[in-house]
Amino acid sequence: MDLSLESYRTIVKNVRSRADLAVLCRVSKAFQHVAERALYNTLFLRISNAQNHNGQAVALCETLETQSRVAVLVEALTVMVADNGESSGGEDVMEEELEDIEEEEEGESFERDEEEELAVALEMSLTQTTQTEEQGEISTSAASSSRRTHEQSIGSRTNRRIHIDDVWKHVSRALQQTLRLRHLNIHISNNVEASMAWILDGCTFRLRSLHCDLSWDHHLVTFLNTQDDLEDLYIIDYEDSTTPRVSNSQSRLDIVSTTTHMDVAESSRDAHQGPPGPSSQPLMTLSISPNALRSLSVLECTFTEAAIALVPGRPIVRLKTAFSSPTLAEKRIEMNALFSRIRRTTRRIKSLDIGDSVYGEEFAMDMLQTIVNTSRTRDDLRYLGTLVLPVGGNERLMFYALLRRMHRLTTVELDVTSWEPPPIDAGPSAFRALANELRIYCRGIKKVIFVYEFERTIVKVIDGVMRVEIGRETTPTDSLWREV
Numbered sequence: 001m002d003l004s005l006e007s008y009r010t011i012v013k014n015v016r017s018r019a020d021l022a023v024l025c026r027v028s029k030a031f032q033h034v035a036e037r038a039l040y041n042t043l044f045l046r047i048s049n050a051q052n053h054n055g056q057a058v059a060l061c062e063t064l065e066t067q068s069r070v071a072v073l074v075e076a077l078t079v080m081v082a083d084n085g086e087s088s089g090g091e092d093v094m095e096e097e098l099e100d101i102e103e104e105e106e107g108e109s110f111e112r113d114e115e116e117e118l119a120v121a122l123e124m125s126l127t128q129t130t131q132t133e134e135q136g137e138i139s140t141s142a143a144s145s146s147r148r149t150h151e152q153s154i155g156s157r158t159n160r161r162i163h164i165d166d167v168w169k170h171v172s173r174a175l176q177q178t179l180r181l182r183h184l185n186i187h188i189s190n191n192v193e194a195s196m197a198w199i200l201d202g203c204t205f206r207l208r209s210l211h212c213d214l215s216w217d218h219h220l221v222t223f224l225n226t227q228d229d230l231e232d233l234y235i236i237d238y239e240d241s242t243t244p245r246v247s248n249s250q251s252r253l254d255i256v257s258t259t260t261h262m263d264v265a266e267s268s269r270d271a272h273q274g275p276p277g278p279s280s281q282p283l284m285t286l287s288i289s290p291n292a293l294r295s296l297s298v299l300e301c302t303f304t305e306a307a308i309a310l311v312p313g314r315p316i317v318r319l320k321t322a323f324s325s326p327t328l329a330e331k332r333i334e335m336n337a338l339f340s341r342i343r344r345t346t347r348r349i350k351s352l353d354i355g356d357s358v359y360g361e362e363f364a365m366d367m368l369q370t371i372v373n374t375s376r377t378r379d380d381l382r383y384l385g386t387l388v389l390p391v392g393g394n395e396r397l398m399f400y401a402l403l404r405r406m407h408r409l410t411t412v413e414l415d416v417t418s419w420e421p422p423p424i425d426a427g428p429s430a431f432r433a434l435a436n437e438l439r440i441y442c443r444g445i446k447k448v449i450f451v452y453e454f455e456r457t458i459v460k461v462i463d464g465v466m467r468v469e470i471g472r473e474t475t476p477t478d479s480l481w482r483e484v
Contacts, residue, residue: 008034040073045171047081049192051161058162061170064177071177077184079171081164081213083191164192172199181205188213194237197223208232218286225292232298238306240286297347298482304338312344320481322355331356331363339370339377348380353481355386359415361395364388368402381406383484385413386451389434391420400441409442411484413449413477424452428468435459435466447484449477 012034015021024035047057064071175181184207188194197219209232214220216237224230293314300320301307307321319342325331342349352371356363364387371377371384384406390396403409416423416434423430435448439461447460456477458469469475 002030005034012038036070037073040070042076043074043078045077045079047079047164047167047171049081049083049164051163054162054164054167055160057167058160058170061167061174064174065170068177071174072179074178075180075182077175077178077181079184079186081186081188081192083189168196168199172201175199176202176204178203179205182207183209185211186213187211206230210234212236216286221286221288225289227293229295230293231295233293233296233310234300235306236302238301238303238309240305240309304334308337308341311341314345315347316342316345317347317349318351318482319349320351320353320355322357324357326357328360328363332366335363335367335370339374343374343376345376348375349377350380351383351481351484352377352381353383353385353413359386359388359417361388361390361418364415365390365395365399365402368399372402372405378406379408381409383411383481384409385411385449385481386415387412388418389414389416389450391418397441400438403438403442403445407444409444411447411449411480412438412445413451415451417451417453419452422452423450424455424457428457428470431457431459432466432468439466447480449480 008030012021012024012031015024015035015038018039021035021039025032025039043060045057045060046053048054064074181203182205194213195215195217197214197217200223201219203223206229207227208229210227210230211234212220213236216235216239224233288310290313293310296310296314297316298318299307299310299316301310302322304321304323307319310316311319321338323331323334325334354367368387371381387399390399403412414434423434431448431450434450435445438448439445447458450457450459458475458477459466460469460475461467
């Protein structure tokens with residue numbers, strides 16, 4: 001007896017195991033139609049620079065390369081590239097570091113189990129013909145026998161020794177077949193070569209979100225120039241061909257300083273001479289086209305140079321970046337360059353999270369004043385971080401007075417690392433007292449994240465009372481700027 005489409009979807013929605021989904025694909029054509037979409041919708045691909053760890057990744061890529069019918073069902077893909085040769089440390093590793101390593105190994109073990117489950121499930125769903133309704137349902141014993149057979153089959157394919165360069169070629173071909181891919185995450189560990197953006201050549205999918213640890217080069221730029229539907233972008237690297245990235249901060253200062261002077265020059269030229277001729281434009285082969293990324297609303301980048309280049313003319317509402325200049329004078333130049341471009345976004349900023357290499361009170365006040373004086377960051381801002389909370393009473397009152405001018409602000413992240421004695425030594429009561437003091441002047445604030453070195457303490461309003469989150473109740477803070 002046939003069920004309604006909604007009934008099939010409800011059944012599939014409650015199936016957690018990929019292997020069980022693969023079995024459902026072979027129960028009937030109706031189940032196959034719904035179960036395959038759940039099975040292939042979201043895929044995880046783990047790559048290693050160790051040759052004997054890449055068999056499963058290549059097997060999955062080969063499936064997508066050769067089975068266009070299922071490749072078009074993939075909407076989200078995560079590629080995790082790890083260096084299995086990384087050392088975990090010597091005998092003198094601290095106890096806390098060992099605990100972190102154990103947690104990481106447990107996570108990797110789970111990911112490997114999930115990947116093995118996926119490999120077997122895909123093999124089962126593709127290599128056996130679909131059962132018709134007349135043949136009836138598959139028995140439990142037949143399903144178990146089929147699973148064992150496919151585990152043996154997939155084992156022979158995944159035990160191959162494959163060099164990482166060859167794996168990237170398979171990834172490239174697989175990506176070209178995922179025509180309806182909407183979400184792509186590429187995570188690459190520090191010791192692995194990241195100049196692999198050529199894998200995006202020839203891809204025709206239109207992404208909505210992209211997390212990209214690939215190096216910035218003309219392959220990546222060419223790809224991004226085609227992504228008109230991209231709304232959420234994370235990039236770890238940025239380099240303009242006219243301003244190549246170098247390691248020292250002074251050169252980065254020259255970059256943002258030059259950008260500021262170019263803004264002034266452009267404004268003066270537009271006012272007195274009109275638009276420039278083609279020959280006056282600098283050749284910037286690694287620059288995103290001003291007509292690209294017209295839907296981009298969320299941008300996370302590790303350098304302000306990327307924000308300076310990508311924010312103008314786009315509907316950015318959530319921005320996370322970081323200053324890299326070490327001195328106060330250099331930070332001010334970098335800040336002025338950044339906010340000169342933020343003023344040119346087509347939407348008001350709702351969330352602004354700006355990190356710093358060295359946090360200080362004086363620069364925090366300068367930046368807060370700049371935020372308040374910029375309508376694009378003042379009028380609709382809901383989340384603001386990270387600012388140093390002044391220690392002195394008068395300075396703190398001035399700080400609160402500036403915050404009050406942002407009437408829609410609900411969440412702030414405040415650094416108290418420089419406080420003596422540290423509030424963390426006094427326990428939750430100290431953070432609750434500071435949050436209550438802030439709320440006296442800024443009634444709209446509903447959540448305060450206090451940062452002390454690398455520890456974060458959240459104080460939020462619950463039933464009109466400020467309460468400190470403790471233990472399992474603690475909200476993850478890394479993505480708060482995206483959610484508020």
